[in-house]
Amino acid sequence: MSTKNSGGKSFHMKPGEFRRWGRVVVDWIADYQEGVADFPVLSKVKPGQIRDSLPGAPPTEGEGFETILDDVANLILPGVTHWQSPSFFAYFPANTSGPSILGEMISAGLGVQGMLWATSPACTELETRVLDWLVGMLGLPEKFLSTSSGGGVIQDTASSASLCALLAARERATNFAVNDRGCEERLVAYASTQAHSSIEKAVKIAGLGSRNLRIVDVDGDFAMRPDDLAAKIEEDKSSGFIPCFVCATVGTTSSNAMDPLPEISRIAKQHGLWCHVDAAMSGTAALCPEFRYIHDGLELADSYCFNPHKWMFTNFDCDCFYLADRAALIQTLSVLPEYLLNEATKSGAVIDYRDWHIPLGRRFRSLKLWFVIRHYGVEGLRYHVRRHVELAQNFASWVSKDERFELAAPAPLNLVCFRHRGGDSFNQTLMDGLNQDGKLYLTHTRLDDRLTLRFCVGQTMTEASHVERAWENILDKTAELENR
């Protein structure tokens, strides 16, 4: 077969053009960072508005890069909610930072697919090293080190990590029979009323079925009640069910409640359940020795995850997932077709992360994490985490000193749950009004069946002045509503 040279025709962006536009894009991002505080935090567009502003069909001929960038500013930015605004106090944060973005760019530039050690040894080995660093940085148990029976892996999200933990739990409880024969209807899992919705999703995906997720009661501080967990396990066992998994949360999404890990992990061990610990946002606090108490009891847990993409200045996506016994997960997920076989894998001397998570392919995510840790250093990271906690604690003290407001839950770290004493509809109007003004963004939850406002300090650039201004805005809006 003859291959004809097409005369050098190409539509690719040439390195020179890439260099030029790359610089423009980096400037664009830096300008955005400098100006992000001036945007209304919550996007004001109506449903469908952005889609309708875009052409119904793609361009037949390629377009100039300048036009594309103009469209980002004119068509896309109005539909962006500014998660990187220092006045973003909603949900949990989704951090970025300069070093993280630059690490992400290099990862994209290298375009590595690190499914096997052999497909890019550095992609695997940097990840292993950085995840081992984090064991020391957070004071996690040594069993999570790659040099022990366990190890860590970067997943896209905490949702995926919890799903993997549940799959391994399912297989351990059935001696790998479900992998072979399909699901066993008697398997049951446990999580508190306050666990993240990803646990119920995992239970559905793993084939246990939501009716086999037991919802454990919480105490007055919204933390799981170990006595209720133990009672539910006993009851299930005596009814012929097979308890296999419990998820404890360090820092629940609604209120930042801390489930009592020592008791939960002990009960799990006693009954042979896999204990997974979801510390999606709050795990980062353990960088600071004074907050490490949140992980007390982790020594008995089987797996653990936290998200540097929430509160460790690393852009989405980056979840660090640790296992005490990596073999359980690998045996659960391993499938090795001929086309992936290679000498390094056969030697057993390398880690192939392909079977540590659901997808086969994997990006070079450890680069951005490595950049962040090296740029800030452990002390730099601690400084900013401590600062966020201090700012949230200041906010909590202002709330508790104003008799029109009340704290709705303990605020152990950087999330403050509070409400005006005027009832649900007052709080709803207050929150909607604040968010519509665009000067800040906060979101709500329900605690004790009452509408509760959540104020989470964790955005990379948030300083004291932003928190002070937010409280002033809350007070101004409150006065406006009270005087209506």
Ligand SMILES: Cc1ncc(COP(=O)(O)O)c(C=O)c1O
């Ligand atoms: C406690 C907890 N777990 C899990 C999640 C889900 O995180 P991800 O988006 O990484 O799946 C969240 C998100 O806020 C969370 O707060």
